[in-house]
Amino acid sequence: MLSQQLVNGLVLGSTYALFALGFTLIFGVLRVINLTYGFYFSIGxxxxxxxxxxxxxxxxxxxPLGAIAAGLVAVVADWILLTRLRRAKAGELSSLMVTLGAVLALYSLMAVFIGTDIQRFPFGFVDNSAIEFSGIRISLVQMLIIGTTLVLVALLFVLLQRTKLGLMIRALAENEDAAxxxxxxxxxxxxxxxxLSGMLGGAAGVLIGLNFNAxxxxxxxxxxxRGFAVIIIGGLGDIRGALIAGVLLGVLEVLTAGYISSNAKEAVAFTILVLTLWFRPVGLFGRAQAKRA
Amino acid sequence: MAEWLDDFLFTYENLVHALGVHGLLALSMYCVMAVGQLSLGQAAFMGIGAYTGALLTLNLGLPFWLVLPLSALAPALVALVIGGPTLRLSGVYLAISTIALGEVLRVLYINAEWLTGGALGLSGIPRKADLWLIYLLLLIGVVAFWAVGRSKIGRAMEAMREDEAVAGVMGVNLPRYKLGALIVSSMIAGLAGCLSSHSNSFIGPNEYGFEMAVTILSFALLGGIGTPVAPVIGAIILTALPEVLRPLQDFRLVFNGLIIVIAVLFLPRGVIPFRLRRAP
Structure with a gap:
């Protein structure tokens, strides 16, 4: 029972981690809380x-189609919304507000044209079978989710640490003018x-769409x-923190649903978020001082 | 009362109520933005006020004059829990945690069926909030903010909005002002929520979520935050416009979202760019 729940929690957590990864990457490099990020998830x-x-x-x-489409939307959205503010070196709150307005407009446009009914993947889109060993049941979809997350995370780390583009990105994160x-x-x-972050968001959208089929x-x-909770618990802009916080949140949610009640599960993310803010605002692994006002 | 006014009020009662309630919400947004902070929890605070008020009236049958202040108190407690830690940090933390608050409350309202009626919401709330009460409170709010804005406190708030570090050095007690502003704003939003639940007779879990939060921000950004009247006018324009231009109805939220984008990018001082005259 417990091991089964840990597996389910791991699956849920890796989708949270994947989702939060792109979100925290944007903040870490571009210093923007980009709320259009949720839209990349939907569009993917x-x-x-x-x-x-x-x-x-x-x-x-x-x-890949969903991921690439979301990536392209992300590039266009960033260019239209944030270029001007970046040039003016406007504060974090201005860019947060712009993306907030834009994301409501985008969701609502999508809802006007597609409707808000829940839609599902066609029957037989993925193999629904599961394998079982020593009493633990893992469906192929779940294995796909964990596998894809691992591959994407590994690729991201290689890209950031071993390529020229990664070096450019890290330089930009350090200091724009110096870069x-x-x-x-x-x-x-x-x-x-x-x-990159749009692709991560889009891929997470496809995988979670698949997991819940809604x-x-x-x-x-x-x-x-969940995205907010994970990036704050992990520390704003901290990629490794987001990964661990995402998995942790998924596991905690599944355990709460299993041992307390499924209603309490919904409050887990927010509760940990507020606790983090009270007791450890720099996040799990933050060493630097959180930016004080 | 003149007969035409009677007819007008009868036909447009809901709209006239909504204008007043939205005016109050715009004021509550103004209150936080006036100290240079961004709270996206005004809709959530409104929801807490609406549910508190509705439950107190329906379950305990408390009189309205008691329900109203209690509905302002409940969101203030929540604001204290969230504002306590976040206001010591940079502005994004408050924005993020308040927007998350709206999302978690929506889910909790849906799940706590025994208390909140779940997805169906609560209905049959007596219509105790009459028009004059709503507009009286709005008037008091505007006048109070006007008076505060012209006082020493107003000067400190404006200094914080322009440059927090400088204001701090000049001796403005930053955490106290920020927390005070957040709590007052949550109380106004709670009042607005209680008034709206007692004028619509129905409330549901999806009314106080993300869309409403963004809409309230669009009120303040359209009007601008130079004076307390400006956001109220912004609220009136954005509430009345979809009624006047029917084709806009479907695209109401798209429009509200775009207002924010345009206001931040091109009109940082809003459509009403005047500022309060200082008391000599």
Whole structure:
């Protein structure tokens, strides 16, 4: 019983981690709480759904399609909304407000055209079978979710630590002006970061859409509660922290649902968020002082 | 009362109530933004006030003059729990935790069926909030903010909004002002919620979520936060416009969202860019 729940928690947690990864990447590099991020999640799921319906794409085609579409949306959204503010060196709150307004407009547009009914992947889109060993049941979908998360996280780490683009991104995260003086093309790097985080959000959207098989425009908004909790618990901008906090949150939620009540599960994310703010605002692994006002 | 006014009020009763309630919400948003903070929990605070008020009236049958202040008190306690830690940190922490508050409350209202009626919400709330009460409270709010804005406190608030570090150095007690502003704003939002639940006779869990939070912010940004009247006018424009321009109805939320984008990018002082005249 406990080991089964740990497995379920791990699956849920890895989707949270994947979702929060892109969110925290944007903050870590671009210093923006970009609330349009939830929309990338929704659009990723919808593109995959449309691909599956219209030309019968399987998951190996639909997943990258959804991710790339979300990445492109992210680049355009960032360019339209944030270029001007970045140039003016406006504060964090201005960019937060712009993306907040934009994301409501985007969700609502999507709802006007697609409707808010819950939609599902076609029957047989993925293999629903499960394997069992020593009493633990793992479905193929769950294995797919964990596997994809691991691969994407590994790729992200290689990209950030071992490539030239990664070096540019890390330089930008350190100091924009210094990066520009070193000859780094800041505009291009910003677009790359947006694309990467959009892809992560979109991929998370497809996988969670698959896990619960329920897709609708505002799903990204409902997911944001977990996103906020994870990036604050992990420490704003801390990629490793977000990964661990995401998995931790997933496991805690499943255990709460199993041993206390399924209603209490919904309050877990928020409770830990507030506790973190009271007792450890720098996040799990933060060493630096949280930025004091 | 003139007959045409009677007819008008009868036809547009809901709209006239909504204008007043939204005016109060815009004031509550103004109150936080006036100290340079961003709270996205005004809708959540409103919801707490609405549910508290409705439950006190329906279950305990308390008189309205007692229900109203209690509905302002409940969100203030929540604001204290969230504001306590976050206001010592940079502004994004308050914004994030208040927006998360709205999301978690929505889910809790849906799940706590025994208390809140779940997804169906609560209905049959007696309509005790009459028009004059709503507008009286709105008037008191505007006048009070006007008076405070012209006082020493108002000067401190404006200094914080322009440059927090400088204001701190000049001796403004930053944490006290920020927490005070958040608590007052949550109380106004709670009042607005209680008034709206006692004028609509129905409340549901989805009315106080993300969309409402963004809409309240759009009131303040459209009006601008130079004077307390400006956000109220912003609220009136954005509430009345979809009624006047029917085709806008479907795109109401799209419109509210775009207002914020345009206001932040191009009109940082809102459509009413005047500022309070200082008392000599």
């Amino acid at each position: 799921a919808f593109v995959a759904l449309t691909a599956a319906r219209s030309f019968g794409a399987n998951i190996w085609v639909a997943l 520009r003086l070193m000859g780094i093309n800041v505009g291009l790097t910003v677009a790359a970061v947006s694309f 897709i609708q425009p505002f799903m990204g908004e409902h997911m944001m509660l």
